[in-house]
Structure formats: C-alpha cells, structure tokens
Amino acid sequence: MAERAERRASRPVGTVISLAGVDAHMVPEVGGKAANLGVLLAAGMPVPRGFCVTTVAYGRAAAAAGVQPSEPAEQTRGRLESAPMPGDIAEDVLAAYAGLGEDIPVAVRSSATAEDLPEASFAGQLDTYLNVVGPDSLLDAVRRCWASLWRDRAVAYRADHGIGQHPISIAVVVQEMVDAEVAGVMFTANPLTGRRRETVIDAAPGLGEALVSGAVNPDQFTVDAATGAILQRSLGDKRAEIRPVPGGGTRVLRRQDGARQDSARQDGQQACLTDEQVRSLARVGTRVEELYGEPQDVEWAIAADGGIRVVQSRPVTTLFPLPEPDNRDGGARAYLCASLLQGLTRPLTPMGLASFTLMSDSSRSAGNEPAAYRSAQIGMRMYVDVTSLLRSKGGRRGLLRAMKVADARSVDVLAYLAADPRFALTKASKLASLKAGLGASPPFGLVGQVLRAMVNPAAALERVREADHELDRMLLLPEPVSGARRLDFVERLLTKEIAPAVMRVLPPAAAGYVWLGLARLLLGRFAQAGELQTVLRGLPHNVTTEMDLELWRTATLIREDPESVRTLTGEEPQILAGRYADGTLPAACQGALRAFLARYGHRAVAEIDLGVPRWSEDPAHIINALANYLKLADPELAPDRAFRRAAENAEAKAAELAARAARSRGRLFGRIVAHSLRRARETAGMREYPKFRLIVAFAVLRHQLQLVGEELADAGRIQVSDDVFVLDLTEARVGLRGADLRGLAAERRRSYQREMRRRHIPRLLLSDGTDVEAAMAAQSRASSDAEPGALAGAPASAGTVTGKARVVLDPAGAHLEPGEILVTPSTDPGWTPLFMTAGALVMEMGGPISHGAVVAREYGIPAVVGVPDATLRIRTGDTVTVDGAAGTVVIDTSLEADGGR
Structure with a gap:
C-alpha cells in the first residue's frame, strides 16, 4: 500500500x-x-x-x-x-x-x-x-x-x-446521467436501531433528488442482509417525483389523486420496487459494505433497462461503535452503559477509561466486584457486559432489582430484552442460579460491615474517618521522583489501593438505606408514594450539600464587597477564571474563591474522568455559579434557608409516619418505625461520600500524570502536557522510554472530539450494534402502541426531547431559540444552520434517509419525518415531545384544556 x-x-x-x-x-x-x-x-x-x-x-x-x-x-x-x-x-x-x-x-x-x-x-x-x-x-x-x-x-x-x-x-x-425509473438511498446498517447487517432502503419514482431533499414520502423496506428476507415494508404516498427535461434541467411532477393512492397503499399494490428488486439492492449494498469493511450509505438508481446503478457511497457516520468481539460462547451479548448510570453522556478520555479498567479488573480479582460483571470500552464510554446475568434467573432478578435503585429507565429496557430468545434463561441448577443472583449483589464481606453500621452508626462513622486518614497517607508521594516512578504510583493506587479504600466508606450509607427499606416494609400501605423520599431531605453528612452551602457562604462574603460583585456579574466566567489564575481579581473575591477551591477544588463536571480539568485548574464553572448566587434577590430562596426547611420538613414527616404507624398498629410498632427512620437519616446522607473520596484520590493521580505530561512535552514526545490524558499508562511509559507519541495523541484527540459531538448514547447495546431502547420504541410504533393523540411519522433520529415548537416555512431570516423544536414542511441543505441550535426536528415530508434525517442524526438531535400536516397541527409556542425512535410527536394539550391557548 x-x-x-x-x-x-x-x-x-x-x-x-x-x-x-x-x-x-x-x-x-x-x-x-x-x-x-x-x-x-x-x-x-x-x-x-x-x-x-x-x-x-x-x-x-x-x-x-x-x-x-x-x-x-x-x-x-x-x-x-x-x-x-x-x-x-x-x-x-x-x-x-x-x-x-x-x-x-x-x-x-x-x-x-x-x-x-x-x-x-x-x-x-x-x-x-x-x-x-x-x-x-x-x-x-x-x-x-x-x-x-x-x-x-x-x-x-x-x-x-x-x-x-x-x-x-x-x-x-x-x-x-441515469434517467431513473426508481431511485433512492440505502443504509447497510439500520440507522435508527444501529443493527448491523440489516439494510434499510428508501425508494421513490424518478430521480433520487426528490427523496434526499425530503420532498417526498418514500417507500421503505428493511431487509435481513444475511437471508434476503424483507422484514418490514412501509409504503409512502409518493405524490411527487423529479424527472429530467429534454435539453437539460429537471421538473417536479405531482400526483393529485391522493385518495386513490392512499387506498392503493393500504392494499400493498403500489410499491415502486418489486421484492426481487429490493433483494437485489440489498445484495449490492452488502457487496459495497464488504468492499469498504464498514456500513455504507449508498445512493442508487434503477435505469429504464432495469439495471441497478450505484451513484454514490459514503460511510455511515452516525452509528454507535460496535463492541470488541467476544467469542466466549458465540452468542449475542448485551452491554449496559455504566457512563449513563453516572449521568455522563460525554466520552471519557483514554486515560480516564484506562483508570476504570484497572480498578475494575483489580476489584474483580480481589472479589470486591461481582464476577458476573465484565467491563468494556465502547465509543469511549464505559459499558458492562450483563449477558450472563440476563441468562440466569437469579442474575436477571438481581440486575433488575439493582436497576430499580440505580436507573429506573433501564428496567423497562432490560425487561424488553428479556423477551429476546437470544437472551432466554439457560437451564441451570438452583445453586448456579443462586450464585448468579449473588453475582449481581454486594459481596458478603460488605454485608457484614453494613450490619455493624446498622447497629452502631457512630462507630461506623468513626471507621470512615480512620479510612480517610489511611487513604490520605497512601496518596502521598515523596519528591523528587522520576516520571516512571510517578506512573508506578498511579498504577499501584488504581490496581490495589483505591477500590478497597472506597469500599471501606460504603457501609454507613448502605446501612441508612437498609433502615429506610425496613421502614417502607413496616409502613406498607400506611405510607403514600413519595412520603419516604421526603424523609431523606436535608440529610446530615451529605458532602455535596455541604459543598453547595459552602459555595453560598462564599457568595455572601463576596456580596459584602461592591467591587467584587461588579466584577463577578459584569465579565465572562472564562475571563474571570484567567484573572483568578493571574491573581488580579478584587481581593475579597480572590480570597473567598481561593478558600473554597482549597476545600473543593478537586471536584469538576464529569469528575470521574481523570482527563477532565478540576475546578482548581479551571474555576469558570464555579465562578458562573457564584455570579448566579449573587443575582438571587429573594432571601427565602437562599440555599441555607432551603436546606434548613427541608430538614425540618423531613423530621416532621418522619414523626408523622411514626405516629400514623402507632395509631394503626400500636405504640411499639410506631417506635420501631420511628427508630428506623431516625437511623436512616443518621447515615443515608453518606451516600455521596464514597465518590467524594474517590475524586479526592483522582485529583492526586491527575496531578502526578500532569507532571508526567510535562516531562513528555519537554522531551518533544507529545505536543502539550495535557496530551498525556489521551494516552493510557502503558503508552505513557513507552513515551518516557523515547517513543514519539505526537501522531497517536493527535489521532486520539480527534476521536475524542468526534465522540464529544455525539448526543445520543445507547443505554443498552447489543453486540450486533442494536440500540435496544431505540429498537423497543420502533417496535412500539410498528404495533400501534403510540400514545393516544400522538402525531405519527417515520422515526429518523433516536432520542426524546420536550420543548417549545417553532414552525418555520422558510429558513431565510428564521429565528430559532436554542432547544426549540424545528417544525417544517421539508428541508434542504439551506436549513442546516438551524439544526445547530434545534432541540429536535419534525418534518411533514421525507424519509429516515432524507437529507434532514441524515443531518439530524449527525447533530444528534431527535427527528421525526413524514408527519402529515405537522405545520398546521403544531403551532409556534406549543410544548411538544418528539420521540425520534418511536416516530411520534405529542402536543401538550393541558394549556388548551385550561383555556390558555
């Protein structure tokens, strides 16, 4: 080559x-x-x-x-x-x-x-x-x-x-020029569900321009590429077609007999492709994909002689990457997104991914992490292989129980997948099923510590403080040391020290939630939905709440200095962050911010990623929060008062529930409920503490890696010191030995930036690329399970967004506020600038492979196309919910019902 x-x-x-x-x-x-x-x-x-x-x-x-x-x-x-x-x-x-x-x-x-x-x-x-x-x-x-x-x-x-x-x-x-009888587009992987080897073909009479521009609702066929079976067909109205004009140019021919076409469409006689043509196109698509080695977006035409012509092919850019092949049993595998469970849609840097892989592997080998879980890196996100759990009765039950607490939305997706025969329960002994169920549960050693914490919360909190001191000692690295020694230090902490240290501070919070569960069990029908959640408001020992209150106190200090207030509310946060680094903020502001960052500067947005700057490095986010606090005029909305009211309401609710239990079941029963709720409040606030301590450790590791990055950059092995975070530990070691990593780092950074633009992340991903949530929504639409009153169209780009609608008939001079739903008859490339701020797209015309749908997927915005009379049935200002996977648009009619429209 x-x-x-x-x-x-x-x-x-x-x-x-x-x-x-x-x-x-x-x-x-x-x-x-x-x-x-x-x-x-x-x-x-x-x-x-x-x-x-x-x-x-x-x-x-x-x-x-x-x-x-x-x-x-x-x-x-x-x-x-x-x-x-x-x-x-x-x-x-x-x-x-x-x-x-x-x-x-x-x-x-x-x-x-x-x-x-x-x-x-x-x-x-x-x-x-x-x-x-x-x-x-x-x-x-x-x-x-x-x-x-x-x-x-x-x-x-x-x-x-x-x-x-x-x-x-x-x-x-x-x-x-191909004077096409029929033309269209095909994706050799399903662009909505992500399923590979499932070809989706859009077709319309005449030239393909009518289809790609969204001027026509096409016929659509979904084909199993392996067998040639036509899995699904949906016939469009095809009321317009573009034909060449003798001497040059094209013209649009419109069909007016819509009623006749609608009737014909229903009896399935008006498809513009025969089944054999559909299968022939799918075979061509397979050849093209095999030629390039990746899914392709192919434009095609069928000439008057019946021959297929390929006029364009390009990679499908919107598919979520496939997992690495896992041939343990040769079957399909299911991966649950751990990044989303952490509320993180953005990718992790390669160093951040490497750190979690090391921690996961070491925890599994030490018995702290269930053997049923196996981590995987897909699309620069963390996933967990849950296949063995789904195929086991005990494992499936344990996994669903865990997700009810961690991420309720995943429960429905996992339950849907449980009906897939590829993930049917395997015949196993009761002992094997019990082991699988325990595999989805905490290790026995932790259970004993939780029981001790339930009996004596004060002693448990004291053990947490001792674990803190021990971790602080581990995080010390005497200077001076070489870059290689720094990497040894980082690797040792990730593989041996951090996970056990974090596990040691888990029991108090777990004990609090066990007490809460006991109270829920005892109260049963005597507690209404949401009442027990009220008991958990204003909890002590919540480090996140304490941080927020400290930030409020910082704002109150700054408020006393008019110059600081003018500065913080009058300049952009990023500029102010630069001034803080230079030490040129007003003295009161500089000192108050420095004191806050000394305590909480190790935190950050997306802080579980080692590669993300901490607030101490870039305090723009905190400065913006302070500026917003300074604009708060109503003293009743002050965070400290709000927290105090929440704690008072929680105590009152706990007393009310205990009294209700006593009236219904006797005084002893009421005392047990009161004791359970009191113990829950004593330690449940510690829920945030394990992550807090993890992030403390990560800040130390990040600092050590920054020093390694500086050494590599000074030696010319990487371009800038922060490039160390787009490498992993092994690669950084190779760089310290003399390897030039500039090309590798540049390519990794491009990949990271590409993934940063991705907005839809599969919650549950199969090994064939299927986004299970999107497939579930598509099946719901196909079986007519859409919400009553929903406007139905063709799913074009997965995701669900609720926002204000903006009906736009002409993009020239159109104004679209960020997050508004763009509702339009159709789109051509001139509409593209509006897509950058749109929250979602709704089109009256077009198919899932029309230009508007393709660009919507590239920008990661949900889209539904082919929605009849959308610009008439939706008005600017309506609140609408767009489900791009189900192909539905729901208008909120509550305002209309209340006379508000």
Missing part, C-alpha cells in the same frame, strides 16, 4: 482524470466522493461512466479569480461564481465531456477533500446539478460546485465538525 501511494505521489495529477483512474489514495486530488466512486469502479460495481475535475483545477481557478485565504466566505463564493474558468482547464473539461458522447446528459456533483469521510458525511452540504446538457451548462455547473464550498451551510458544518476552512479543497465529479 505504501509503495502504491509512493507511485501515485510521483505521478502528478492534472486538471481532469477519468473515474476509472481514481483510487482510494487520491482524496487530496479528487475529494472523498470521487475517491469512493473510483474504488467502486475498480471492484466492478455498476457505476456510471465519468470523470473528475480535480482539486488542481479548483486551485488554479481560485487563484485566477483572486481568492484570498483571509477574505469572507461570501466574497470567495462570489468570485468563483462570476470568474470565467481558465481556458486550458475549460478545454480539458470539455474534452473529457466529449469523450462520454455528444452533448450527453450528465450529473455534476461536488467532491470535497473532507467529504464522505468516516467522521463527517457532508450529506447535502455541497451542490449537485442533474441532467446538465451542453458545454456551457457543464462549465457553469462546475463553477457553481466550486462556489458551493463557501456556502454558509458548508462553512458552518465544517466549523461545527472542527474541520479547518482553508486547508480544504474541492473537486467535481461529472457522470453519465
């Missing part, structure tokens, strides 16, 4: 090249689209003939037009559209065009160097011109394709994906 690339580099590429001469290594000269077409042609796929106007031609044309790198995009676009094409380039283009035939109709498509890549599809961002006929029309179309590189939507898309503006270039693909 290297030799081939070297030969290509020594063979200069001109302004025009035949697609038959293009290969995968020529993206810098021909762009992503043309490179993919060259690969397809070389593999013998049915790709229309054509040629590519290379980036060399674009560069020369841009220079001749006077394009300057620093000028605004709009000015660049204007120059490229109006400037004549250099004569020799025009001659080359027209000579290649003549080689296809005399005035033959062609399709002219943009092919940017950052287009159709695994990390960004660029779907619909650049221009395409269909049925171009004649030399003058062709040259004009090429110029317009060049100019489309600088359209607002394309510039915004690149900025949102972290792609540089001026290093990018563009080529243009010119292909023989």
